[in-house]
Amino acid sequence: MAVTMRDIAQALGVSVVTVSKVMRDHADIGTHTRNRVLAKAKELNYRPNLTARSLVTGESRQVGVIVPTLLHPFFADVLEALSSTMKKSGYAVMISSSMEDPVIEEAAIEQLLGHRMDGLIIASCSTSPAKFQQLNEQDIPFVLIDRFFPGFRTNYVGVDDRVAGKMATEHLIAMGCKRIAHIRGLEFTTGVGRFEGYKQALKQHGIRFNPDLVSPYMTADGLDWQQSSIAMDNLLAGKPPDGVFCYNDPMAIAAIDVVLQAGLHIPRDIAFIGCDNLHYGASLKAPLSSMDHHSSEIGVRAAKMLLRLLKDKTSTAKRRVVLKPSLVIRESSQRRASKNKQPSHN
Amino acid sequence: MAVTMRDIAQALGVSVVTVSKVMRDHADIGTHTRNRVLAKAKELNYRPNLTARSLVTGESRQVGVIVPTLLHPFFADVLEALSSTMKKSGYAVMISSSMEDPVIEEAAIEQLLGHRMDGLIIASCSTSPAKFQQLNEQDIPFVLIDRFFPGFRTNYVGVDDRVAGKMATEHLIAMGCKRIAHIRGLEFTTGVGRFEGYKQALKQHGIRFNPDLVSPYMTADGLDWQQSSIAMDNLLAGKPPDGVFCYNDPMAIAAIDVVLQAGLHIPRDIAFIGCDNLHYGASLKAPLSSMDHHSSEIGVRAAKMLLRLLKDKTSTAKRRVVLKPSLVIRESSQRRASKNKQPSHN
DNA sequence: GACTGTCGCGCAAGCATTTTCGTTGAGATA
DNA sequence: TATCTCAACGAAAATGCTTGCGCGACAGTC
Numbered sequence: 001m002a003v004t005m006r007d008i009a010q011a012l013g014v015s016v017v018t019v020s021k022v023m024r025d026h027a028d029i030g031t032h033t034r035n036r037v038l039a040k041a042k043e044l045n046y047r048p049n050l051t052a053r054s055l056v057t058g059e060s061r062q063v064g065v066i067v068p069t070l071l072h073p074f075f076a077d078v079l080e081a082l083s084s085t086m087k088k089s090g091y092a093v094m095i096s097s098s099m100e101d102p103v104i105e106e107a108a109i110e111q112l113l114g115h116r117m118d119g120l121i122i123a124s125c126s127t128s129p130a131k132f133q134q135l136n137e138q139d140i141p142f143v144l145i146d147r148f149f150p151g152f153r154t155n156y157v158g159v160d161d162r163v164a165g166k167m168a169t170e171h172l173i174a175m176g177c178k179r180i181a182h183i184r185g186l187e188f189t190t191g192v193g194r195f196e197g198y199k200q201a202l203k204q205h206g207i208r209f210n211p212d213l214v215s216p217y218m219t220a221d222g223l224d225w226q227q228s229s230i231a232m233d234n235l236l237a238g239k240p241p242d243g244v245f246c247y248n249d250p251m252a253i254a255a256i257d258v259v260l261q262a263g264l265h266i267p268r269d270i271a272f273i274g275c276d277n278l279h280y281g282a283s284l285k286a287p288l289s290s291m292d293h294h295s296s297e298i299g300v301r302a303a304k305m306l307l308r309l310l311k312d313k314t315s316t317a318k319r320r321v322v323l324k325p326s327l328v329i330r331e332s333s334q335r336r337a338s339k340n341k342q343p344s345h346n
Numbered sequence: 347m348a349v350t351m352r353d354i355a356q357a358l359g360v361s362v363v364t365v366s367k368v369m370r371d372h373a374d375i376g377t378h379t380r381n382r383v384l385a386k387a388k389e390l391n392y393r394p395n396l397t398a399r400s401l402v403t404g405e406s407r408q409v410g411v412i413v414p415t416l417l418h419p420f421f422a423d424v425l426e427a428l429s430s431t432m433k434k435s436g437y438a439v440m441i442s443s444s445m446e447d448p449v450i451e452e453a454a455i456e457q458l459l460g461h462r463m464d465g466l467i468i469a470s471c472s473t474s475p476a477k478f479q480q481l482n483e484q485d486i487p488f489v490l491i492d493r494f495f496p497g498f499r500t501n502y503v504g505v506d507d508r509v510a511g512k513m514a515t516e517h518l519i520a521m522g523c524k525r526i527a528h529i530r531g532l533e534f535t536t537g538v539g540r541f542e543g544y545k546q547a548l549k550q551h552g553i554r555f556n557p558d559l560v561s562p563y564m565t566a567d568g569l570d571w572q573q574s575s576i577a578m579d580n581l582l583a584g585k586p587p588d589g590v591f592c593y594n595d596p597m598a599i600a601a602i603d604v605v606l607q608a609g610l611h612i613p614r615d616i617a618f619i620g621c622d623n624l625h626y627g628a629s630l631k632a633p634l635s636s637m638d639h640h641s642s643e644i645g646v647r648a649a650k651m652l653l654r655l656l657k658d659k660t661s662t663a664k665r666r667v668v669l670k671p672s673l674v675i676r677e678s679s680q681r682r683a684s685k686n687k688q689p690s691h692n
Numbered sequence: 693g694a695c696t697g698t699c700g701c702g703c704a705a706g707c708a709t710t711t712t713c714g715t716t717g718a719g720a721t722a
Numbered sequence: 723t724a725t726c727t728c729a730a731c732g733a734a735a736a737t738g739c740t741t742g743c744g745c746g747a748c749a750g751t752c
Contacts, residue, residue, distance in 0.1 A: 398708035
């Protein structure tokens, strides 16, 4: 079995308590004893049993993070930023993927909590806030990111999806598009928000909303781009649009492929804009305009918010950080000279 | 505080042992009692303390995974496949990023092991196998993926990088390239292997190796593409190559941008091939030929290998799985008619 | 020389579980 | 009636660590 504090204590003829105190840099141990313990610990390759420790202290100095997928660069960005922020404060981050499945998500929450994470950060793919309501009642510190539940008060960090949808659509309008289609995402807050922004923009600019130009919501089977291709096929089958706002960049890329395949020109025939501004966006056949969602800032803000919760367990007030997305214009939408062209990478 | 088995036991007037047995579906409890316990547990929102359990059982049914970065789609692929395989066998997966820093990597290993992971899967960014030697001595089950240490016997799953480099280079040769450059990656096994494959291919085809056509190894600062741009600039400054094999796709994309910016045509003036075959590869300005590294298969194989280790603790034999990469030809390298053109996505 | 501090260390209890080995009582068997 | 069996449950020890408190010893103070 693994070496324990007792092994060290016995080898040295001191008590376990002494060893424990040394391991945690406790003040009241003499230099001599301390050094002996340290030496022995190294010699025996001692590794503190953190589970035992957390059992008695009641905290693990670990936080759990659950995202719907690792494959989407947006979440990868968030996670990297989040991890490094947490690490700076001495917390380890345990990452788990729910694979876009609410059942797995709930299982992951239980797993993580069963292992006594001090707090959770979750980009939920669940359709109801029930689980999070429950977590609230149990006073478990957590913050939601990216997606949220309308009407459910909770700690949250994300961007304003409605604004993202509105800005994107308005950009297409500014570029002279008259017949603007929207390929929708999942029927969660993000997808719904962006869609509403789209409608709102049309309305404010006196363009009649045409349901034929909007794809159905996606199903969560991880085949975004495929569904997007089909949606684009359908759009081309009728009277084609002259501008398309896609739920996210991967879907935009898939749709663009279809359009290019059909021999049409981007942006002349159809202008495109996506969402999330992922890397390589500039290197695509049709360098993709997009809404930047400040992924790493989301990670940092979420981490800091959770750290605050962990520090101040008493406060029950819910905080809400909503970032404003920013427009990144590239060639895929640029039908007129624009004043604010962006540099390529990132 | 959280509700424990004792709370349930007291509320019901039974012993803790009884509750424990019910929680683990132990045979030895009557139906009536079992139901009462179950009901009470649900009522009180009881959540088993997995850390306490693992303290006494000595196993946590968790495995830890460490990758150098989440940002690279290759690792995201590996992780998704790995997680789902592990989950099927009842193991939870704790993911950690080392951010391409050996110090963080070692800290992560200690963290994970401190929390008593049953096993580890690691894509190491360390320069020496010392830590892993130590893990071996401590009989900790682990498998290395992607990168390995020459001469160090260990459980490993990866692809043959030398072959990847060779195949990629030979493809360029077959496409009629005479002056083939190589933009190198990090000075780890993967980078070194691909470089050696490159040299080997040249040699076998009677092309003299020209050091001017090879970039220095990258430094691990997470700015791959930037370093790649610079390398490409340098290549263009001299007598330009007519083919470039890049360490990986992101670097190829960056280099291609430089070439395109310089007004050259791909693949006519310069043919390109990358490595890793990442998504969107087909949707780029110059749809990128690449070596597919079977990322999800690596994940699955690594998971299965670790599961075997966990099952059969006694066996000390080291296993080694080396996958053969496959060539995916797209436009970026296609200067002659080719017989095996690939479909687009994935 | 009695008092007060401080320093260095250990005792015992406790954390939430599991595991081994009983114990109890009811019904079956002889 | 005495014995056996078996189902249903519990007592106690153990897991590796932390924490509150206490106890000597030694130095300094008046």
